[in-house]
Amino acid sequence: MSVKESELIDWICTHSKLDPATVPLGPGDDTAMVMCGSEKLLVTADQVLDGVHFILTEHGPEAAGRKAMSRNLSDVAAMAALPIGAVSTVAMPKGLSRQDAEALFRGMRTAADPFHCPMVGGDIGAWSGPLALSVTVFARPAGIKPVLRSGAKPGDAICVTGNFGGAWKSKRHINFLPRINEARILACRHELHSMIDVSDGLAWDMEHICKASGMGAEIIADHIPIHREAKADKAPGAALNAALNNGEDYELLFTLPASHAEELLKSQPLSVKISCIGNIVEGKGIAMVQPDGKKEELKPVGWDHQT
Amino acid sequence: MSVKESELIDWICTHSKLDPATVPLGPGDDTAMVMCGSEKLLVTADQVLDGVHFILTEHGPEAAGRKAMSRNLSDVAAMAALPIGAVSTVAMPKGLSRQDAEALFRGMRTAADPFHCPMVGGDIGAWSGPLALSVTVFARPAGIKPVLRSGAKPGDAICVTGNFGGAWKSKRHINFLPRINEARILACRHELHSMIDVSDGLAWDMEHICKASGMGAEIIADHIPIHREAKADKAPGAALNAALNNGEDYELLFTLPASHAEELLKSQPLSVKISCIGNIVEGKGIAMVQPDGKKEELKPVGWDHQT
Numbered sequence: 001m002s003v004k005e006s007e008l009i010d011w012i013c014t015h016s017k018l019d020p021a022t023v024p025l026g027p028g029d030d031t032a033m034v035m036c037g038s039e040k041l042l043v044t045a046d047q048v049l050d051g052v053h054f055i056l057t058e059h060g061p062e063a064a065g066r067k068a069m070s071r072n073l074s075d076v077a078a079m080a081a082l083p084i085g086a087v088s089t090v091a092m093p094k095g096l097s098r099q100d101a102e103a104l105f106r107g108m109r110t111a112a113d114p115f116h117c118p119m120v121g122g123d124i125g126a127w128s129g130p131l132a133l134s135v136t137v138f139a140r141p142a143g144i145k146p147v148l149r150s151g152a153k154p155g156d157a158i159c160v161t162g163n164f165g166g167a168w169k170s171k172r173h174i175n176f177l178p179r180i181n182e183a184r185i186l187a188c189r190h191e192l193h194s195m196i197d198v199s200d201g202l203a204w205d206m207e208h209i210c211k212a213s214g215m216g217a218e219i220i221a222d223h224i225p226i227h228r229e230a231k232a233d234k235a236p237g238a239a240l241n242a243a244l245n246n247g248e249d250y251e252l253l254f255t256l257p258a259s260h261a262e263e264l265l266k267s268q269p270l271s272v273k274i275s276c277i278g279n280i281v282e283g284k285g286i287a288m289v290q291p292d293g294k295k296e297e298l299k300p301v302g303w304d305h306q307t
Numbered sequence: 308m309s310v311k312e313s314e315l316i317d318w319i320c321t322h323s324k325l326d327p328a329t330v331p332l333g334p335g336d337d338t339a340m341v342m343c344g345s346e347k348l349l350v351t352a353d354q355v356l357d358g359v360h361f362i363l364t365e366h367g368p369e370a371a372g373r374k375a376m377s378r379n380l381s382d383v384a385a386m387a388a389l390p391i392g393a394v395s396t397v398a399m400p401k402g403l404s405r406q407d408a409e410a411l412f413r414g415m416r417t418a419a420d421p422f423h424c425p426m427v428g429g430d431i432g433a434w435s436g437p438l439a440l441s442v443t444v445f446a447r448p449a450g451i452k453p454v455l456r457s458g459a460k461p462g463d464a465i466c467v468t469g470n471f472g473g474a475w476k477s478k479r480h481i482n483f484l485p486r487i488n489e490a491r492i493l494a495c496r497h498e499l500h501s502m503i504d505v506s507d508g509l510a511w512d513m514e515h516i517c518k519a520s521g522m523g524a525e526i527i528a529d530h531i532p533i534h535r536e537a538k539a540d541k542a543p544g545a546a547l548n549a550a551l552n553n554g555e556d557y558e559l560l561f562t563l564p565a566s567h568a569e570e571l572l573k574s575q576p577l578s579v580k581i582s583c584i585g586n587i588v589e590g591k592g593i594a595m596v597q598p599d600g601k602k603e604e605l606k607p608v609g610w611d612h613q614t
Binding site for chain 1: 315316318319322323324325326329330332333334338339341342343344345346348350351352353354356357358359360391392394395396398405408409412416425426427428429430431432433434435436437439441443445447
C-alpha cells in the first residue's frame with residue numbers, strides 16, 4: 001500500500017458515518033465487523049492485480065487464484081476468526097482460455113478448501129484489460145473474541161510466527177498457508193491484546209498496531225527472525241532490511257502480556273516457531289535497539305511489491 | 308454475460324461441493340445464502356469495468372462508483388432482502404487523481420446511503436490497467452423469506468416493474484434506483500414464487516427463471532412495457548427487440564399466482580407501474596404471442612453492453 005492509498009483510505013474512513021450498533025468495527029482493521037441479526041459477521045475484501053501482486057506470464061492463473069483467496073484468509077486469521085464463505089469477481093483478459101479460467105478458480109478453491117471456506121458466488125467479466133481478481137471472505141468469531149489491532153498495552157511482548165523477508169525470491173508470497181489455525185490456538189490459550197497479519201512488511205504492520213493502539217514499540221534488531229531467502233544478499237544490513245520491509249510474509253504479528261509471552265516461547269504450541277521481537281511502550285513510533293545497545297528510530301519503508 | 312461466461316459459471320457451480328446445512332443457497336441465484344451462526348446471510352458480488360460496464364471518459368468516476376454499488380443492491384432487491392453492508396476493491400489507473408478517487412467513493416456511498424448500507428471496508432490498488440471496481444454486498448432476509456429464481460409454478464402470472472429498453476441511450480443504466488423497497492412491499496403483500504432483477508435483458512432473465520424453475524413461459528408481445536428511450540428507433544420490431552434484449556433495466560421480473568396478480572394490477576401499490584406480461588407454463592423455453600395470435604419461440608440474444 002502506498003502512502004497515497006493509505007491517505008485515501010483514511011479519507012474514506014473519516015467520511016463514513018457508521019452506527020456502532022450495526023457496525024461494531026468499520027474500516028481500518030484486518031476485517032470489518034457488522035451485525036447480521038444477532039450474530040457478529042466479519043468481512044474482508046482484497047484484490048490481486050496482474051503486474052502488481054502477481055505476474056500472470058510468470059506465476060500462471062492458478063497461482064493468481066490461490067493468492068487472491070489466501071490474502072483474504074490471512075486477514076481472517078489476523079482476527080482469530082473462522083471463514084464461512086467467499087465470493088469473487090474476475091476481470092478476465094479476452095485472450096485467456098477456458099483452461100486458464102478453470103485453473104484460476106481451482107487455485108481459489110485449493111486455497112479455501114483446507115479452511116472449509118466454500119465459494120458461493122461471484123462474477124466473471126471479459127475485458128481488454130489485464131487480469132484482476134477480487135475476493136471477499138466473510139467469517140465468524142466462532143467462540144473467540146476477535147483480536148483487533150488497537151488493543152496493544154504498555155509492557156506487552158511483541159511476538160511473531162515464522163520468519164521474514166524475501167517472500168518474492170521464492171513463490172512464498174503465493175504459496176503461503178494462512179495462519180488461521182495458529183491464530184485460533186494462540187487466541188484460545190492466551191489473552192492476545194492485538195494482532196495483524198504481516199502483508200505490508202513487519203515494520204509497516206508494527207506501525208499499524210502502534211497507531212491503532214496509540215502506543216510505541218521497541219524492537220530488538222537481533223531478535224527478528226530473518227527468512228533464509230532474505231539472507232542471500234550479503235550487503236551490511238540488507239537481510240534485516242528485507243525482513244523489516246519486504247512484506248507479503250503473511251505471518252502473525254501480535255502482542256500479549258509479557259508473562260504470557262514467556263510461557264508461550266517456552267511451550268511453543270504451534271508447528272511454526274514463535275519469536276519475541278520487542279515490547280510495546282508508551283508514546284509513539286518504533287525504536288530499534290541495535291546489537292551495540294544504541295536505539296534508532298525505525299521508519300517503515302513504503303510498501304513495494306518487488307516488481 | 309456472454310454464453311462462454313455462463314458456461315464457466317456452470318462449471319464452477321458443478322465443481323463446488325456445498326453443504327446445504329451451512330450454504331442453503333450456492334451460486335446461480337441473485338445472491339448466495341450462507342449461515343452465519345443461527346442467522347441467514349445473503350451475499351452478492353459484482354464488478355464494473357471501464358470499457359464494458361461504463362466508459363470512464365464519458366461517464367466519469369462518480370458514475371462508475373454509483374453503478375458498481377447499485378448493481379449489487381439490485382441483486383439484493385431481487386431476493387426481497389435488506390442490505391446490511393458493503394465492501395469494495397478498486398483497481399485504479401495510476402493516472403487517476405485523488406479527486407477522481409474521492410468521486411468514485413462518493414458515487415458508491417450516494418448509491419448505498421438511501422438503503423442504509425454502510426461501506427465497511429475494502430482495498431485500493433494502483434496499477435497500469437483500466438479502472439475496475441468490485442463490490443460485495445451482504446444482506447439479511449429481515450423477516451421476509453428470500454424469493455428465489457427457482458420457484459415459478461405453472462399458471463403463475465409473469466409481472467414486471469417499470470419499462471424496458473434503451474437504458475444506455477440515457478444514463479439510466481447508471482442512475483437507476485435499485486428496487487429494494489418495491490421488492491419488499493411486493494413480497495410482504497403477495498406470495499411471490501420467483502423473482503430476478505433484469506440486468507442481462509428481459510428475455511435472458513426470463514430464461515433464467517424458466518431454467519431455474521424447470522418451466523416454460525408465454526409472453527404476450529403487446530404487454531411488454533417499452534421505455535420511451537427504446538421507441539426512438541422506428542424500424543419494425545426495433546423497439547420491442549430493444550425492450551427484450553438491451554438489458555441493464557434493473558427492474559424486477561417476478562411470478563405469482565394469477566389471482567394475486569389481478570389484485571396487484573388493480574391496486575398498483577408501488578410508485579412504479581406493475582405490468583403483467585405473460586404466464587408460466589409447463590415445459591421449457593419462451594413462446595412469444597404476437598398481436599395476430601401467432602406464437603413464436605423467443606430466443607434471448609447474447610447480452611451486449613451496447614459498447
